[in-house]
Amino acid sequence: MPTESVSPAPGRHWRIFSVGLLGFSSGLPLALSGSTLQAWFTTAGMSLRDIGWITVIGQAYVYKFLWAPLLDRMRLPWLGRRRGWVLLMQVVCALALFDMSFHTPQGAAGTLAFLAVVLAFASATQDIAYDAHRTDLLRPEERGPGIGLMQVGYRLAMLVSGAFALILADRVGWGWTYRAMGCLMLAVTAVTVFSPDAPDEQPARSFTEAVVEPFADLFHRYGKLAFAWLLFVVLYKLCDAFALSLSTTFLLRVPKFSLTQVGTVSKTFGLAAGLLGAVGGGWLVTKMRLYPALLILGICQALVNLGYIVLVHSGPDVSVMAAVVSAEYFFSGLGSTAFVVLVTALCNVRYSATQFALLSALAAIGRVFLGPVAAWLVPQVGWSTFFLITALSAIPGLLLVVAMRGAIGGAEKTRVH
Structure with missing residues (x-):
């Protein structure tokens, strides 16, 4: 297999900081297929039975290890072994969010739920690739600050997709809120593109x-x-x-x-x-x-x-x-x-x-x-x-x-x- 040319790795500070920024990307979709989506169904007047089914959408996060070997096995033709998968899943998450924004629980509850399953699956798969990228990239002495920044990025994303999304929905509606979240997912793809790559291992x-x-x-x-x-x-x-x-x-x-x-x-x-x-x-x-x-x-x-x-x-x-x-x-x-x-x-x-x-x-x-x-x-x-x-x-x-x-x-x- 031909070896992909990799530009010189940026310095330690960008290596650690990029991990934190990608932590934001990892945390953003979680509430949008979970608690925030439940709030959307609740304010739409849906029944408790329908809302209850929404709670099982996030099971992909529990069973993600079942398809994780695929990411160790397959290298996509862009951005190396890990970042290629991160980028692809970020785009899928963004497209799912944009598609969700054009539906309502009253008119298309099943479609919204299906798109939320797609969102959760893509998000869990992004997490597999991101966790692997972070594990490969950080040296032992960088794990503390790198993972600390990852936690910061993840928690800030949860705030944006949770509390801020609810406030935004109250002012501009759920459709525009989910479109805004989709734009954020697309924006963070720039971090993936310019993030340094870890020393490559044979898949x-x-x-x-x-x-x-x-x-x-x-x-x-x-x-x-x-x-x-x-x-x-x-x-x-x-x-x-x-x-x-x-x-x-x-x-x-x-x-x-x-x-x-x-x-x-x-x-x-x-x-x-x-x-x-x-x-x-x-x-x-x-x-x-x-x-x-x-x-x-x-x-x-x-x-x-x-x-x-x-x-x-x-x-x-x-x-x-x-x-x-x-x-x-x-x-x-x-x-x-x-x-x-x-x-x-x-x-x-x-x-x-x-x-x-x-x-x-x-x-x-x-x-x-x-x-x-x-x-x-x-x-x-x-x-x-x-x-x-x-x-x-x-x-x-x-x-x-x-x-x-x-x-x-x-x-x-x-x-x-």
């Missing part, structure tokens, strides 16, 4: 190499420890996902905050705290070894869940909610950055698309499946005990951190080819 040459070897490679490199790594990925953020699974319902029904109060606090205090946490996490892992960072931040993630117990008894006190939500978002941002640094270190550059997709899918298990468990548990034990249980659910993950101290230190220093 998989066969189905076995594309599908079987990425998983076999994990077990070959880590042996019996591979199962511990997979369990760690599932458990480390479990307490965070557990507490957040019903947090909005809790804030509305127990302290009885209004929708405006919950939205304003989460989109202002929560966003600011989350951005600080993301930036702080990137700085922290450059100043502290990964093992103590994961241990300390894991403990903090558990302890902040106890703040919700205060809200059980405080009533609708906005200042208390702002403090609790800010602490939750801040330490979640810190912990997420350190966690993604570790997951990045575990991936082999040769199979980074498949391996990162698998590990991030495992990390999403708590977010996807703990909601029904929480809904069953709360009536049995009450809200205060529930939040105590969510804090205690961090213990297995923390014990794994301690048990795998040496392995974490070894993974931190490596760049596997």
Whole structure:
């Protein structure tokens, strides 16, 4: 296969900054096929049954590892092994958003839902390629600041496609809102075009190499420890996902905050705290070894869940909610950055698309499946005990951190080819 000519790689600062800008592209479509779309169906007067079906549209994010080997196997004829897929999926996302803007839930609910599935699939596929590109591109010493900036870009995109999209729709309508989001997706393709390319690796040459070897490679490199790594990925953020699974319902029904109060606090205090946490996490892992960072931040993630117990008894006190939500978002941002640094270190550059997709899918298990468990548990034990249980659910993950101290230190220093 002829080797593609690659221009000299830009400097370190552009390499890291481009990762952050592409994080914005990764985060933008998520709400537009999820919570923002639900708001569109709600304001259109659609039934709860129709709105309920909208919630399953985002399943592509959970199952993306199933087609991730295709991206390790196939190189598109432009922009190298990773950026070619990122660019193609950005264009597909933009076209889906433009097409959605010309339909309404009242007149074409099925068409809108289908286009949202296309949007979610293209977005999840973009994430596969982007995660692989970031994993291949960043050197070990650049993972902290690079992933911190990625978290910042991702969270800003969620603000734009969430809160800002709702405000815009209230003023100019849903059609123009989705067209504006489509324009943003097209604009960010410029970042993909000019982003530096990672040192190229030979793509998989066969189905076995594309599908079987990425998983076999994990077990070959880590042996019996591979199962511990997979369990760690599932458990480390479990307490965070557990507490957040019903947090909005809790804030509305127990302290009885209004929708405006919950939205304003989460989109202002929560966003600011989350951005600080993301930036702080990137700085922290450059100043502290990964093992103590994961241990300390894991403990903090558990302890902040106890703040919700205060809200059980405080009533609708906005200042208390702002403090609790800010602490939750801040330490979640810190912990997420350190966690993604570790997951990045575990991936082999040769199979980074498949391996990162698998590990991030495992990390999403708590977010996807703990909601029904929480809904069953709360009536049995009450809200205060529930939040105590969510804090205690961090213990297995923390014990794994301690048990795998040496392995974490070894993974931190490596760049596997």
